[in-house]
Amino acid sequence: MANVFMSMAEATAKAMHETTIGQQMTLQPWLWPTCETLHFIGLAMLVGAAGLFDLRLLGFMRRASLSAVMELRLWAGLGLAINLVTGLMFFAGAPDQYMHNPAWWWKVAFILIAGINILTFEFSPTTKALVEKIGPNDNTPMRFKVAGGLSLFSWFAVLYCGRMLPFIGNAF
Amino acid sequence: MQELFATIEGSNVSTWLRESNTIWAYPLVLTLHTVGLALLVGANTTLDLRLLGFGRRIPLSVMQQSFRVMWAGFWINAISGAFLFAADATTKGSTRLFALKLGLVLLGVIVIVATRRTVFVEGIDVDGISVSGLAKTLAVLSLLIWVTAITAGRLMAYV
Numbered sequence: 001m002a003n004v005f006m007s008m009a010e011a012t013a014k015a016m017h018e019t020t021i022g023q024q025m026t027l028q029p030w031l032w033p034t035c036e037t038l039h040f041i042g043l044a045m046l047v048g049a050a051g052l053f054d055l056r057l058l059g060f061m062r063r064a065s066l067s068a069v070m071e072l073r074l075w076a077g078l079g080l081a082i083n084l085v086t087g088l089m090f091f092a093g094a095p096d097q098y099m100h101n102p103a104w105w106w107k108v109a110f111i112l113i114a115g116i117n118i119l120t121f122e123f124s125p126t127t128k129a130l131v132e133k134i135g136p137n138d139n140t141p142m143r144f145k146v147a148g149g150l151s152l153f154s155w156f157a158v159l160y161c162g163r164m165l166p167f168i169g170n171a172f
Numbered sequence: 173m174q175e176l177f178a179t180i181e182g183s184n185v186s187t188w189l190r191e192s193n194t195i196w197a198y199p200l201v202l203t204l205h206t207v208g209l210a211l212l213v214g215a216n217t218t219l220d221l222r223l224l225g226f227g228r229r230i231p232l233s234v235m236q237q238s239f240r241v242m243w244a245g246f247w248i249n250a251i252s253g254a255f256l257f258a259a260d261a262t263t264k265g266s267t268r269l270f271a272l273k274l275g276l277v278l279l280g281v282i283v284i285v286a287t288r289r290t291v292f293v294e295g296i297d298v299d300g301i302s303v304s305g306l307a308k309t310l311a312v313l314s315l316l317i318w319v320t321a322i323t324a325g326r327l328m329a330y331v
Contacts, residue, residue, distance in 0.1 A: 037326040040209070041319055048214025049221075061234050068229035072218055075226070136231075156207070163206050167199040 013095035016088075025093025032093065035086040042086065045079030047155055057148025059140050066134035066144075101169025107161035114154035121147050177261035189259040198259065204252040209325075211245030213318045216284065220311035223291065223303050232291065232298045239288060246281065269328050276321035283314045 016022050025031055049072045055061055056069040091098055098104040121127055134140055140148075180186060189197050219238040222230055257264050264270045287310045292298055 033327055033330045036329075037323045040206075040322050040326055043206075044210055044213035044318070044322070045217055046214075047210040048217040051210075051214055052218050061237060064230045064234045068227065068231075071227040071229060072221060075217070075221060156210075159206055159210060160203055163203040164195065164199060167195055 009099065013091070013099055016092040017095050019092060021089055022092035022095075025089055032090075035089050038082055039086045039090075042079040042082030043159065046076050046083060047079075047159070049073060049076035049079065050151060050155060054148040054152040057140055057144045057151075059145060062137050062139070065136050065138075066131050066140065070131065097169065098165070101165060103161050103164040103168040107158055107165070110154045110157040110161060114151060114158065117147055117150050117154065173265070174262065177265040180258050181261040183258065185255070186258045186261070189255060198256075201252050201255045201259075204248055205256060208245045208248035208252060209322070212242050212249060213245075213322065215239075215241035215245065216280075216314060216318060219287070220315050223287070223307050223311040225303070232303075236292050236298070239284075242284060264328070267328065267331065269324055269331055273321055273324040273328065276317055276324060280314065280317040280321055283310055283317060286310055287314065 025035075052061075053069050053073050053076065056064060056066055061069070130141065130144075134144075189201065215238040218227075219235050219242075221227065222232065222235050257270075287307065290304065290310060291307045
């Protein structure tokens with residue numbers, strides 16, 4: 001089972017590396033540094049906007065209603081989108097340095113945890129009604145505190161694993 | 173100046189940071205520098221966006237708490253940054269990109285202080301008044317400065 005998964009992953013990585021973008025990532029000297037810069041700008045947008053929302057979910061900044069703070073989450077989405085695109089570009093450019101890197105697999109795992117957490121929150125039928133009920137000075141239910149805490153923890157774990165890529169698995 | 177940088181680079185702490193083969197040395201300091209960046213620029217970005225009219229229903233007085241996060245991020249990065257510089261002082265001390273980054277950080281901090289003084293005036297209910305043109309200009313300036321500072325910092329790894 002694990003072998004089947006790894007050979008499928010290897011085949012996907014090879015196909016991505018053979019695309020134009022996969023080839024250009026290491027052929028154009030400016031492209032990799034540009035994507036790195038965008039990846040860090042996306043990081044700041046994501047952690048900033050998601051962090052604000054997570055803190056309110058945890059019960060801080062109570063003088064703002066939950067739905068008001070939620071208005072900024074599109075900016076977290078934009079940061080996430082920038083980072084998914086540039087992240088996939090790094091992977092396509094040099095898949096081997098990630099495929100065999102434990103820090104990268106941990107990073108992917110925490111992105112999945114954060115992603116499932118977002119999807120559970122956004123698409124739960126009971127969440128939307130509950131969000132509208134939490135006005136200024138209202139505390140949040142335990143369910144929301146768990147979601148906010150999990151989100152905050154996962155994104156910092158993603159950041160840590162990303163920063164460890166060159167040191168645990170020698171990625172550049 | 174170059175002699176001073178060489179002395180710093182040769183110190184025990186610098187040598188340990190550079191040469192000890194553990195993720196608790198250089199990698200940890202680099203991680204802290206990225207965490208500080210996320211706190212400082214992240215909190216700054218949401219405040220600037222709010223000043224520019226996004227998330228208008230969030231009371232500005234709530235956003236005043238952003239400054240605490242920003243200063244925490246700033247000090248984490250000032251300290252971790254000093255260690256990262258010490259590990260590599262002769263190279264970093266002589267690159268123009270590093271000088272440019274320091275200049276941008278200084279400018280960014282000045283804009284943060286100016287924003288605080290412009291928007292959050294003592295004795296005035298910030299939630300009762302609209303955001304001034306000056307505050308909006310500072311917000312745009314601040315976003316541009318930090319994007320450029322991140323760019324300069326990131327490019328230091330490649331030159």
